[in-house]
Amino acid sequence: MATVLVVEDDEFVRSAIIHELRRREHAVRSAGCALDALREISQSPPDAVILDLGLPDLDGSQALRMVRGVSDVPVIVATARDDEAEIVRCENGGAARTSLTSR
Structure with missing residues (x-):
């Protein structure tokens, strides 16, 4: 079982991710902003x-x-953004990408 920190400001999205991770038996902590996440890390x-x-x-x-x-x-970037240059910058910065779209 892994401990996962979910950094998401949208409470609905954060709750859904937390629910799914806990369903898969991970320990989950969360933060709604970057500075709280950095403190946690x-x-x-x-x-x-x-x-x-x-x-x-x-x-x-x-x-x-x-x-x-x-x-x-390890950091997974979860984003609905489709700016490929920004996503590549994040990947080059050491993140993995997961696209969350309504398509």
């Missing part, structure tokens, strides 16, 4: 992070750079 590193790019306090790509400054934890 610094104090008690999870096994993996699921990171939304559209956070209220910092852009997710900025948050990813800050995470990389304190940890090498």
Whole structure:
């Protein structure tokens, strides 16, 4: 069982991700903003992070750079954005990509 930190400001989306991860028997912590997530990662590193790019306090790509400054934890970028250049920058910054679209 892995400990996963879900970083998502939308409560509905965050709850759905948490529910599914717990259903699969993972321990889950969550944060609604980048600075809370960085605090969590610094104090008690999870096994993996699921990171939304559209956070209220910092852009997710900025948050990813800050995470990389304190940890090498695997990061999955979960985004509905379709800006390929931004997604490539995140992947080059050490993130995996998961596209969440309504299509």
